[in-house]
Amino acid sequence: MDIFERMKQGELILENDPEYPKLYEALLRGMRITGQLNASYHTKEETREIISELTGQKLDEMTWIVPPFYTDFGQFIRLGKKVFINSGCIFMDRGGITLEDGAFIGPNVNIITENHAEEPRLRHSVYTKPILIKRNAWIGAAAIILPGVTIGENAIVAAGAVVTKDVPDNMVVGGNPAKIIRKIKTD
Numbered sequence: 001m002d003i004f005e006r007m008k009q010g011e012l013i014l015e016n017d018p019e020y021p022k023l024y025e026a027l028l029r030g031m032r033i034t035g036q037l038n039a040s041y042h043t044k045e046e047t048r049e050i051i052s053e054l055t056g057q058k059l060d061e062m063t064w065i066v067p068p069f070y071t072d073f074g075q076f077i078r079l080g081k082k083v084f085i086n087s088g089c090i091f092m093d094r095g096g097i098t099l100e101d102g103a104f105i106g107p108n109v110n111i112i113t114e115n116h117a118e119e120p121r122l123r124h125s126v127y128t129k130p131i132l133i134k135r136n137a138w139i140g141a142a143a144i145i146l147p148g149v150t151i152g153e154n155a156i157v158a159a160g161a162v163v164t165k166d167v168p169d170n171m172v173v174g175g176n177p178a179k180i181i182r183k184i185k186t187d
Contacts, residue, residue: 007094008076012117012127030054030074038068055079066107076113079103080135095128095147103133106141106159113147134169154184 003019033054048059054074060081076093080101088108095113129148137151140159158174172181
């Protein structure tokens with residue numbers, strides 16, 4: 001497996017990995033494309049084209065991303081139909097971020113698939129876990145979604161919440177760490 005496959009599998013990637021230069025080039029690519037996106041005004045259509053280049057995925061014409069948008073990689077982001085991502089979001093996607101149809105992301109949300117080893121001698125190394133945000137989930141302003149979390153269908157993450165564990169379908173969570181507040185009426 002190459003460094004990208006190993007990274008997506010959650011392997012600890014050491015900063016002296018022989019394939020690290022490939023990863024570094026991919027990171028520079030992501031910075032270049034997001035720099036282009038964030039440097040000036042773009043229409044919805046132009047923004048979709050730039051994000052399509054970043055992710056390697058043609059975006060649905062109803063998907064809307066409001067710049068600025070930040071990512072350190074970009075190639076492991078998958079967006080469904082009618083996804084909305086508000087301004088100022090940070091997606092650290094080396095572990096894979098999937099937003100299913102209708103996902104609704106508030107401003108300044110951080111979705112982080114990466115973490116560092118606890119051992120001081122390995123602290124500069126990175127491992128990843130994927131994040132899945134299911135259909136019609138709503139992530140409130142300035143929420144933080146941490147590695148390995150799945151947000152359930154129709155779930156709501158309150159503004160400012162820090163989500164460290166999976167959120168069941170049709171639930172509202174909030175706080176730090178996020179806890180279930182109530183069930184959403186779905187009738």
